[in-house]
Amino acid sequence: MSRTTFFEVRVLNGKTKEHLCFLDKVEPYSTIGDIKSLFHKSYPHWYPARQALSLDPKDKSLRDEDILQNLPVGTTATMYFRDLGPQIGWTMVFLAECIGPLLTYLLFYFRVPYIYSHRYALTSSPHQVVRLACACHTCHYMKKLIETIFVHRFSHGTMPLRTIVRNCSYYWGCSAWLAYYINHPLYTPPSYGELQVNYALFIFMMCELGNFSIHLTLNNVRAEGSRCRRFPAPTKNPFTWLFFFVSCPNYTYEVGSWMSFSIMTQCLPVALYTLLGFLQMAIWAKGKHRAYSREFKDYPSVRMAIIPLVL
């Protein structure tokens, strides 16, 4: 019968090197996550999500799943702590980012006083396309909220508070900017009239359905469990057949939604917002595509990142 060697963990402040905490009788198969919980007991205001522990002050922080005895340390481990600042979980982040645009757009649609000239306060635009645009925009963000609450399965990751302020300013600000023009008393309806609006509306709806289908599919891929890792593949749903051509069809559909919304409203700010969104999503898609290609040896070579056959 052998005795388990217990580890000792000494936690120092990464910047000042001052001694913060000494943990003894730590099980060798504890994870970094366990150590963070123990550290949290001594410092209640530094909850685990806020902690970054590393073996060297200059190193990248250790992952929560890393196991203590697998690290290159003796039985006494010295770790350096860094405070990441207040953190917010991904669900809260998404909710904050979606609820803003949804509500700010409505402020402009109902022409809340002091936005436009006093004469138009609390009226609504007579154009049918403006009503349609409000419905589309609202449905887009309601769909996002529903997905955030019921569909998406986020990893335990969090985001620093400062990033959330920056992201929300961007999303809320942009939706206010484009809502201002669409609901303006001097708004000019699309040049090709109902034909343009109806075609664009149809494509918008197809892209929204497509985006939703992809999110459901990705959800099921995750559900299969962490033991057998598979990459997402087309299913019986025709919307998912875009997986034959791209790694991130959810981003492709999202760009499609916003492009059709710009054509439907014929509004340059919407087109500019679409361009910015496309640039950001292309970067994310390329990253994901690279990760998939590296992880899976049998990854289909036909697939591009975000635009079929092109990017």
Added chain:
Amino acid sequence: MDISVVQSEDSVLLFVSAWTITEIIRYSFYTFSLLNHLPYLIKWARYTFFFALYPMGVTGELLTIYAALPFVQKTGLYSITLPNKYNFSFDYHSFLIIVMISYIPLFPQLYFHMIRQRKKVLGHAEDYSKVE
């Protein structure tokens, strides 16, 4: 289209001279660095002259923008109004005011960055002179 009424303002002389001196020193610094033969004088000048030149340049720029504002407002320079086919508008006058306000957070950041760089770059020289 240019704002000729503003070109003869004193503020223009202020920032043009500040920038001219800065750029001559800065590009000499880069050139000599590339040739691996940087005279200490150039390095010292680059990290010392900015104490005066930077505020001079910023003051000149801000005064010039301020002088141009009435003209921009009167002529609607670079501005697009509603209604138009693409449902877009841009007010250059408001844009210039926002630019002027943005100097308030940005100038201190850049200024203190230069001061920090100076400590890092010129700090060594003090150590060497002590050794000698």
